[in-house]
Amino acid sequence: MPDPMPDPLLSEAWGLSPSVALRPEPFGALAYHFGNRKLTFLKRPELVAVVRGLAESPDVRGALRAAGVPEEQWAAYADALRGLAVTDMIRPRAAEVAA
Amino acid sequence: MTAVQERPSGGSLVQQFEYGLDAPICLTWELTYACNLACAHCLSSSGKRDPRELSTEQCEAVIDALQRMQVFYVNIGGGEPTIRPDFWHLLEYAVNHNVGVKFSTNGVRLDPERAAYLASPACGGYVDVQISLDGATAEVNDYVRGPGSYDTALTALQNLQDAGFQDAKISVVCTRQNIGQLDEFKALADKYGATLRLTRLRPSGRGADVWDELHPLPEQQRVLYDWLMAHGEGVLTGDSFFHLAAFGESLPGLNLCGAGRVVCLIDPVGDVYACPFAIHDNFLAGNLLADGGFQQVWQTSELFADLRSPQTGGACAKCSFYDSCRGGCMAAKFFTGLPLDGPDPECVQGYGETALAGDRTVPAASQDHSRTTPTRNQPVMLKLMTRPPVSDCAESPLAGFEPIGG
Numbered sequence: 001m002p003d004p005m006p007d008p009l010l011s012e013a014w015g016l017s018p019s020v021a022l023r024p025e026p027f028g029a030l031a032y033h034f035g036n037r038k039l040t041f042l043k044r045p046e047l048v049a050v051v052r053g054l055a056e057s058p059d060v061r062g063a064l065r066a067a068g069v070p071e072e073q074w075a076a077y078a079d080a081l082r083g084l085a086v087t088d089m090i091r092p093r094a095a096e097v098a099a
Numbered sequence: 100m101t102a103v104q105e106r107p108s109g110g111s112l113v114q115q116f117e118y119g120l121d122a123p124i125c126l127t128w129e130l131t132y133a134c135n136l137a138c139a140h141c142l143s144s145s146g147k148r149d150p151r152e153l154s155t156e157q158c159e160a161v162i163d164a165l166q167r168m169q170v171f172y173v174n175i176g177g178g179e180p181t182i183r184p185d186f187w188h189l190l191e192y193a194v195n196h197n198v199g200v201k202f203s204t205n206g207v208r209l210d211p212e213r214a215a216y217l218a219s220p221a222c223g224g225y226v227d228v229q230i231s232l233d234g235a236t237a238e239v240n241d242y243v244r245g246p247g248s249y250d251t252a253l254t255a256l257q258n259l260q261d262a263g264f265q266d267a268k269i270s271v272v273c274t275r276q277n278i279g280q281l282d283e284f285k286a287l288a289d290k291y292g293a294t295l296r297l298t299r300l301r302p303s304g305r306g307a308d309v310w311d312e313l314h315p316l317p318e319q320q321r322v323l324y325d326w327l328m329a330h331g332e333g334v335l336t337g338d339s340f341f342h343l344a345a346f347g348e349s350l351p352g353l354n355l356c357g358a359g360r361v362v363c364l365i366d367p368v369g370d371v372y373a374c375p376f377a378i379h380d381n382f383l384a385g386n387l388l389a390d391g392g393f394q395q396v397w398q399t400s401e402l403f404a405d406l407r408s409p410q411t412g413g414a415c416a417k418c419s420f421y422d423s424c425r426g427g428c429m430a431a432k433f434f435t436g437l438p439l440d441g442p443d444p445e446c447v448q449g450y451g452e453t454a455l456a457g458d459r460t461v462p463a464a465s466q467d468h469s470r471t472t473p474t475r476n477q478p479v480m481l482k483l484m485t486r487p488p489v490s491d492c493a494e495s496p497l498a499g500f501e502p503i504g505g
């Protein structure tokens with residue numbers, strides 16, 4: 001059943017921050033931000049696929065679909081992405097152009 | 100990779116870490132065994148340079164390997180790393196190869212010019228500086244680190260601040276003598292715009308000789324725990340105090356022994372050990388020159404495969420705090436001659452005291468780079484230590500401890 005109030009983030013264009021590197025690990029990946037030196041663990045391979053796919057998708061929804069994340073989990077993934085945005089691991093693409 | 104036990108999918112990060120990572124996240128690299136000081140508790144028994152120390156080119160090759168493995172930063176130490184003539188070159192080489200550097204120093208070379216360099220765009224904010232200070236007053240600090248070392252450290256902090264270097268770290272090894280100074284350390288850090296880093300005294304290197312006298316008493320462990328509960332968020336501790344979790348709640352920081360799993364040491368001659376506090380043949384995984392490079396050693400050493408397979412709790416398994424304390428620090432147990440699968444010598448439930456009082460053999464050091472002739476700035480404590488060795492029983496490990504219950 002489609003969510004009556006979809007998370008607005010799903011329609012936005014995002015990407016990995018330019019100063020972030022992803023290191024593959026057996027459990028997912030480790031994200032390191034060379035600017036603020038924060039280390040974050042992406043604990044699911046699916047989340048890694050979504051994060052990597054952000055830049056190639058017109059919006060978050062597209063990246064989730066491309067990574068094969070079932071629709072009922074999108075809200076949870078949107079929250080996880082918002083968490084990654086707090087430490088600038090990912091950022092909105094418009095901001096990237098402006099920066 | 101060697102056949103490691105099947106890794107579970109999902110689960111907590113701590114569980115994932117127990118199975119190891121493709122590359123370390125907390126790598127210490129000691130560049131030299133040479134040091135201008137002779138701290139009584141030096142974890143690597145430093146003093147004299149080892150003639151086999153890696154050359155500049157070999158060090159650059161290590162940095163290249165770290166870049167390939169995406170080791171995003173390395174903790175550089177020694178000895179005193181800044182007395183290597185190529186130290187500043189290697190620092191810049193690392194930064195230019197996307198390997199950030201946190202280096203530990205006693206401050207001896209951090210004059211205004213070097214401080215300005217560290218604050219400059221050449222370092223691009225990729226460099227962290229940690230000044231070692233083991234007393235908030237000269238009296239307490241110089242007792243273990245040697246005369247003049249307090250002034251050297253404070254001058255370095257002042258130079259960094261004057262140069263506009265942001266957020267230096269003051270790194271303190273917590274001892275019986277300085278636990279009462281935690282607030283003063285915090286005030287010092289605030290004064291210099293620095294962050295306080297508290298670490299645990301481990302009986303490693305020369306630390307083994309002075310551990311009985313320096314390690315915090317049981318009631319001081321409680322003071323430390325309460326202080327960290329109140330101030331912990333703004334203070335760095337690494338993996339130092341997870342054994343204190345058995346007082347109640349876990350503290351912030353890495354809550355497991357990461358040796359060979361997420362932690363390791365590259366020593367000045369390229370030997371790779373499970374942990375900087377475990378410089379002993381028993382924890383030697385290989386040598387990066389002889390065994391095909393750092394990546395090869397990290398990913399295929401038998402020792403590391405062992406450390407990454409599930410461990411048994413031994414005598415700790417019955418303890419209700421085992422989930423958070425996990426039996427404490429492997430190095431602390433090893434160098435006090437306690438079984439690795441039993442309680443930590445500083446077990447806050449008191450089992451360590453019992454274990455220390457029992458039968459045990461403290462392992463002999465497998466190497467020592469201490470100077471054989473005393474230096475001008477040798478700590479007083481060391482001079483005291485040169486009295487005829489007191490018998491093992493002269494200082495009871497139970498001194499000042501009232502065993503309550505088991």
Ligand code: SF4
Pocket residue numbers: 301338355356357358362374375376377427428429430431
């Ligand atoms: S042996 Fe001790 S110091 Fe080393 S990683 Fe384990 S807990 Fe930390």
Ligand code: SF4
Pocket residue numbers: 342345414415418419420421424425426427441442443446447448449450451
């Ligand atoms: S018995 Fe073992 S697990 Fe329990 S508190 Fe002591 S060291 Fe920690």
